Amino acid sequence: MATVKEVRVRRSVAPRFELRRMKRRNILPTILVSLVGFLIMLLFLLPLGYMLTLAFKPEEQLSAQNAPLWPAKAVTYNYEGKDLPLYNVPTADGVKQWALVKGYREDADFIDPSNVNNGVFNWKGRYRVLDPVYTFAPVFDNFTAAWNEVNFPLLFRNTFVIAVISTIGTLISCIMVAYAFARFKIPGKNFLFILLISTIVLPPQATIIPLFIAFAKIGWAGTWLPLLVPAFFANAYDVFLLRQYFMGIPKELDEAAEVDGANPLRTLVWVIVPQAIPAITAVTLFHFFYTWNDYFNPLVYLVGKEDLYPISVGIAKFVSTYGSHPTRAMATAVLTMILPAILFFLAQRQFMQGVVSTGVEK
Numbered sequence: 001m002a003t004v005k006e007v008r009v010r011r012s013v014a015p016r017f018e019l020r021r022m023k024r025r026n027i028l029p030t031i032l033v034s035l036v037g038f039l040i041m042l043l044f045l046l047p048l049g050y051m052l053t054l055a056f057k058p059e060e061q062l063s064a065q066n067a068p069l070w071p072a073k074a075v076t077y078n079y080e081g082k083d084l085p086l087y088n089v090p091t092a093d094g095v096k097q098w099a100l101v102k103g104y105r106e107d108a109d110f111i112d113p114s115n116v117n118n119g120v121f122n123w124k125g126r127y128r129v130l131d132p133v134y135t136f137a138p139v140f141d142n143f144t145a146a147w148n149e150v151n152f153p154l155l156f157r158n159t160f161v162i163a164v165i166s167t168i169g170t171l172i173s174c175i176m177v178a179y180a181f182a183r184f185k186i187p188g189k190n191f192l193f194i195l196l197i198s199t200i201v202l203p204p205q206a207t208i209i210p211l212f213i214a215f216a217k218i219g220w221a222g223t224w225l226p227l228l229v230p231a232f233f234a235n236a237y238d239v240f241l242l243r244q245y246f247m248g249i250p251k252e253l254d255e256a257a258e259v260d261g262a263n264p265l266r267t268l269v270w271v272i273v274p275q276a277i278p279a280i281t282a283v284t285l286f287h288f289f290y291t292w293n294d295y296f297n298p299l300v301y302l303v304g305k306e307d308l309y310p311i312s313v314g315i316a317k318f319v320s321t322y323g324s325h326p327t328r329a330m331a332t333a334v335l336t337m338i339l340p341a342i343l344f345f346l347a348q349r350q351f352m353q354g355v356v357s358t359g360v361e362k
Contacts, residue, residue, distance in 0.1 A: 055330035056138035062326070065132070072134035077113045084111070086133035089123060103127040142331035150318050150332055152311075156339075159310040162227055162298075163291040169231035170238060170287045171280065177234045178242035179268050183254065193243075199236045204296070212300055224308060226301045227294075231287075238283045245279035246272060281347055289340055311336050 056071040064074065076083040077099040084099035089110065098110035101120050108127035109120050180186065181193050215226045249272060257267040273280065295312040302308050309317070315336060319329045 051330050051333055054327055055142055055334045056140070057327050058137075058139050058141075059325065059327050065128070067132075068134050070136060071138040073137040075133040075135050077111075079111055079116075086113070087127065087130040088133060089125075089130060097133055098123070100127060142327045143335065145325075146318075146328045146331040146335065149328070150314060152335065154307070155309060155311040155314040158308060159292060159312075160339075162224060162310055163288050165228050166231040166291045167284055167288045169228065170235065171284060173232050173234040174238040174242055174283065175268070175273065175280070178239045178246055179264075179272060181239070181243045182246035183251075183264075196236045197240060208296075208300060215301065221301060222303075222305050222308075223301075227291075227297055238287060241283055241286075242276065242279055245276050249275050285344060285347060288343065292336075292340055 053070055058071070058073060061067045061072065075086045075097075077086055078084075079099060079101070084101060086097050086099050087110075088095050089098045096112065098112055101109040101111055103109075106126065107122055107124045110123050111120050112118060181189060186192070211226070212221070215221055220226050220229075253271050253275070254267050257271050262270065292310075293312060294310070295316060298310050298313050299316075302310075302313065306314075306317075315332050318332060
């Protein structure tokens, strides 16, 4: 018979084995979910990776046979004053890297760089099916050429001014509208909020013609005003995000501020806004990136005004003009991403906190 001590040991060990067994069962679903997430992320980033690799490629690599996907240049070997391309040649002793001296239809003359004393020898086979030797070699000439051919300082200035003013107007208007929906008792408030949210499903292409006619009649066509003034009248998406966050802020803070003599506007500035910095940061980045990348509206309202073009329209004009240089086109796209990428990197913590708080918890 087992002693009392042995029974106690068995009872204490049994839960440990059961816990290990449960952990092993949970590992497989975790691995599958992580793998699916990684594959989705990889598919999402494929266009970005293609753009980056193409921006650093030399143009001659695009037409080269059997060239790798990454930026690279063909390796050569200098023999008697000539740069001969290296090829991976299959032999009885394995794959060798030989320099092509002269190619024929069914054979070719090679020289072995590791054993030059053997001189030129003949190899039987079609050299055109051989893989050339490449080495990783990104080039920056595409960026230099793109910078010289595109007036980036002007485009950056125009885009930055439009994005900053539009973002400021959006923040002021959306914060006030969201505050009203979250705190004030307005007759028909729910109906008005549903009406506001329903405008999200209305495509902007459906309103662009009447808006253009209205702006043209008051003389705003060909200026930045159609791009800036509407931002000071709020939009449904940002109002929704801010309202969701404001509703999560305890009303006791408003009541305490009211007891201290603060009016609603002062309560908004000194109580609500400091508590909603994550949501405001998310809205700021959302709208700034949207304005930075907006192409349709500037194209409609600024047609013929090249000195007022933002970077999206300027880059599109460059790509249409220099379509035969895809590497330069991709280089310009990379240059346009630098400032938004820096802003997102600096504010990513607040941005993610604001997105999670407004989109999940509330």
